[in-house]
Amino acid sequence: MRLLHLLAALPISSLPTEDFPEEVRRLAAVYEAGKGRSEERVAEGRCEEAGRALIEVVPEKERTPAHNLVLGNLLSTIDPGLSRRFHRLAFEAKPEEPLVLVEWALELHRGGSHAEAEALYRQYIDGRGEGHPRFHALRADCLLRLGRIEEGLEAWEGSNPRRYRKEIEEGLSWIHGGPSPWIRRCSLLGGIRGGKTDRLEPLVLLDLAWGAEGGDPHSKEVLLAHDLALAKGILGAESRRFRLLDLLARSPEQGPEIRPAGGRPVVLERWPPEEEAEGSSRGSLSREELEVQLRSLRVLGPEPTLPESSATARALLELVVDLDLATPERLLLDFEVPLRERAEGGSGDVEALRLLAGLYERSGNPRLAEVDRFGWEMHRDPRSAANVLSRRAETLRSEDPLLERALREFPEEPRILSIAVDCARREGRPLRDLLVRQVLARFRQPGSWPDLRGAVAALEAEVGRSPGAAATRPR
Numbered sequence: 001m002r003l004l005h006l007l008a009a010l011p012i013s014s015l016p017t018e019d020f021p022e023e024v025r026r027l028a029a030v031y032e033a034g035k036g037r038s039e040e041r042v043a044e045g046r047c048e049e050a051g052r053a054l055i056e057v058v059p060e061k062e063r064t065p066a067h068n069l070v071l072g073n074l075l076s077t078i079d080p081g082l083s084r085r086f087h088r089l090a091f092e093a094k095p096e097e098p099l100v101l102v103e104w105a106l107e108l109h110r111g112g113s114h115a116e117a118e119a120l121y122r123q124y125i126d127g128r129g130e131g132h133p134r135f136h137a138l139r140a141d142c143l144l145r146l147g148r149i150e151e152g153l154e155a156w157e158g159s160n161p162r163r164y165r166k167e168i169e170e171g172l173s174w175i176h177g178g179p180s181p182w183i184r185r186c187s188l189l190g191g192i193r194g195g196k197t198d199r200l201e202p203l204v205l206l207d208l209a210w211g212a213e214g215g216d217p218h219s220k221e222v223l224l225a226h227d228l229a230l231a232k233g234i235l236g237a238e239s240r241r242f243r244l245l246d247l248l249a250r251s252p253e254q255g256p257e258i259r260p261a262g263g264r265p266v267v268l269e270r271w272p273p274e275e276e277a278e279g280s281s282r283g284s285l286s287r288e289e290l291e292v293q294l295r296s297l298r299v300l301g302p303e304p305t306l307p308e309s310s311a312t313a314r315a316l317l318e319l320v321v322d323l324d325l326a327t328p329e330r331l332l333l334d335f336e337v338p339l340r341e342r343a344e345g346g347s348g349d350v351e352a353l354r355l356l357a358g359l360y361e362r363s364g365n366p367r368l369a370e371v372d373r374f375g376w377e378m379h380r381d382p383r384s385a386a387n388v389l390s391r392r393a394e395t396l397r398s399e400d401p402l403l404e405r406a407l408r409e410f411p412e413e414p415r416i417l418s419i420a421v422d423c424a425r426r427e428g429r430p431l432r433d434l435l436v437r438q439v440l441a442r443f444r445q446p447g448s449w450p451d452l453r454g455a456v457a458a459l460e461a462e463v464g465r466s467p468g469a470a471a472t473r474p475r
Contacts, residue, residue, distance in 0.1 A: 020097050027066050041053055043222075045190060101123060110175055181206060204249065224249060228249060240297060244309075244312050247285075247297065250285045291325050304335070306335050309351075310339075376388055
């Protein structure tokens with residue numbers, strides 16, 4: 001919950017006389033108590049209605065700048081446009097309040113106004129004498145995008161990345177994390193209400209990956225039960241599509257979920273509140289039980305049939321390989337032809353393409369090169385483009401048209417930039433601009449922490465700056 005991060009970063013000794021942060025805390029509790037109707041709407045996939053319900057908790061004539069700040073934070077995961085509007089209102093009324101100015105800095109940063117955002121981050125850090133590592137790192141992102149490299153590296157060191165990895169990753173995700181899972185959920189459910197039943201599978205798969213996708217893990221089971229019931233009602237309890245989704249929901253766990261990054265998570269203890277949502281019998285299956293079910297549903301066995309949904313097929317078949325229920329080679333014998341037909345037919349099926357590429361990669365099949373070329377050409381897939389270039393990495397030159405095209409089409413793809421840096425280094429070409437781009441690309445994908453730290457170190461070495469020089473400690 002971003003609001004509480006900011007409140008925690010502000011020392012009591014620096015609170016203004018009117019105690020704005022205390023008003024914000026109090027109002028957060030008011031909205032928390034009145035959020036029920038809004039929460040139901042967002043869980044139903046009606047984000048616009050949810051936003052209106054939240055705004056109506058307190059009438060407009062009674063709202064203060066603190067109300068607007070709280071609303072801006074609460075709306076951030078369901079309606080970024082409305083969130084920005086309320087943050088703007090708060091900033092116009094209280095531009096010197098640390099909690100307000102830093103929220104507006106985040107809005108400006110997301111909108112690409114890097115100079116204005118950097119100035120506000122600096123005001124927040126310096127004006128009160130108190131900062132937090134995430135804001136030093138966000139300021140570094142702005143400074144590097146503005147071409148102020150030395151200052152950017154100093155700000156990065158000021159974030160103390162050796163100690164505050166989690167906080168820095170979280171802050172970067174607020175800017176570069178993309179739409180929240182709630183917004184994606186609303187989009188999928190809106191399509192389903194409009195008759196697009198092919199969105200049922202992506203909806204359930206989003207539920208299954210809820211924590212890893214940035215949603216609060218406590219909401220996962222409630223949403224999954226509701227969405228399986230929805231799929232059951234639309235597809236029918238005996239349909240293969242529903243039974244495969246139900247099987248995925250009861251399959252052995254895929255791995256730990258991670259805590260959400262950015263915004264305020266919506267947490268549902270039960271929804272709808274008056275009744276249990278009907279879904280599958282949610283008992284988890286053992287590996288052996290899963291295999292029996294997969295054979296019964298003709299995913300495995302003597303006459304296997306590819307699931308109708310490529311998203312379901314990818315999730316199931318990757319699980320099959322992970323659990324050693326079948327080898328990639330066996331699955332290619334069974335499904336290579338239909339997967340290629342889906343990937344290459346019509347406008348192309350990207351899930352089929354990624355499943356096929358994954359099976360080729362796991363089996364060491366040389367046809368992966370062909371699929372990567374196709375994935376780049378037809379699907380504009382950056383991973384495919386990086387794979388194509390990596391096969392020629394040792395002999396590739398900076399002026400190669402293929403590399404130049406990849407840099408134009410995917411200007412902040414880390415692997416492509418890494419290949420470009422290696423080419424320039426071999427040829428003795430200037431590296432600084434490419435290294436800056438490489439750092440910024442890693443800021444967009446901070447989960448690969450060693451690569452991010454390595455990119456920064458390479459830039460520091462290029463500009464002749466010792467790591468940790470002139471670093472400031474986050475206070």
